[in-house]
Amino acid sequence: MINKQTLKDQLIHEIEQRKDDLVDLCSQLIRIPSENPPGDSTHITTFIDDYLKQVGTVNHWYESTDKMYNLVSTIGNTDGKHLIFCGHSDVVPAGDRSKWDFDPNSGEVVDGWLLGRGASDMKAGLGGLIFTFALLKELEIDLPGQLTLAVVPDEETGGEFGVPWLLENGLIMGDGSLIAEPSSRYNPTIGQKGSFWFKLKVFGQPGHGSLSPLAGNNAITSMIDAINEIRKLWDLPVTIPDHIQPLIDKSKKYMREVEKDREPFQDVMDHITVNIGTINGGTKSNIIPESCEVEVDCRLPFGITQDEVSDYLHEKLDKLGIEYEISRFGFRSNANHTSADDPVCKAIIDNISYVTDHESYGVMQWASSDARHFRDYNIPVLQYGPAFLPSIHGYNEKVKVEDIVRCCKVYIAAVIDYLYDN
Incomplete structure (x- = not known):
């Protein structure tokens, strides 16, 4: 009989021991250009495919449109629940490179920061998902359910050739999903505006x-x-539904107390x-x-x-x-959300608190992402990933190395809690 807590602690320790390998993976992802537009994901998908094959995964390529490739791989057993790890491989264009202090495809680590386009949105988060998936396969962890990794090529333009294409064609399915989109350290996003x-x-x-x-x-x-x-x-005038108001209140609290530079923008939550x-x-x-x-x-x-x-x-x-x-x-x-009490949300939120020893709660996202597509198919979903939020889509994008490692620990702990809790 596997002791879930012992296994979880062992895997968190394993991430700590291999953190240099984790960061190196994220660095390599940044070094591979994958701007969208133009949206050619051939090179980065090939790299991820080769990386996963080293531990023996079976990966499937799906070309949704010219040179846009979705990569899907599944491990575990079919008897239990099914969790989807999802991340996009495309990034926004670097823009005027003369305004960067470093090469946008640098991937260097300097003073504890990983540098380059996509560092925060979302190659560090994607790297954490890939690393977690590969590690569980390498260590031959006997999961009592399934874990699917879906790497999609078309999020940054709001396109239809990534998550919505996979769902529409029945190529991914699950009981819950985690997207490694950028978030704050302790506050995953469990809802978003329309x-x-x-x-x-x-x-x-x-x-x-x-x-x-x-x-x-x-x-x-x-x-x-x-x-x-x-x-x-x-x-x-907009009337927030009663059952949503607590989430709006928590999100405004987050803007006042956590991401304090957002305090003047609290009204975007209900306007x-x-x-x-x-x-x-x-x-x-x-x-x-x-x-x-x-x-x-x-x-x-x-x-x-x-x-x-x-x-x-x-x-x-x-x-x-x-x-x-x-x-x-x-x-x-339209605006959409997943209940904080849903098992996939609890698995992430509880393990953020476990890994960091800090209060965690879900908040609203004032923008939009692929999460809405999962909810369209009644798949509960939330977003949690490493990020330096002020740098997203801007010049000199970066992310703290410690945040990459922390998120990866949360990912692997959440897999155990979610799949072993039947």
């Missing part, structure tokens, strides 16, 4: 600029009126955020513009749906008497 991204195109009538505003119909000035209406979404991200219109200064287009990113709290936002926008824009078109793109979802 997303409503849209393009608005406004049409006018061209004419000679010297006759404006008496001639023609200026699409840009009409767009200004439209933008003013769109921005009022922030002020739209619709509105970002006018791009604008394009007109031909030249002396021609009355015939069209103008904006791209808008709205994030939706609990208490309002995508359909309700769409209805609101059409009502307000119709009243302006303008000619327009709205089309959706990118992220699209």
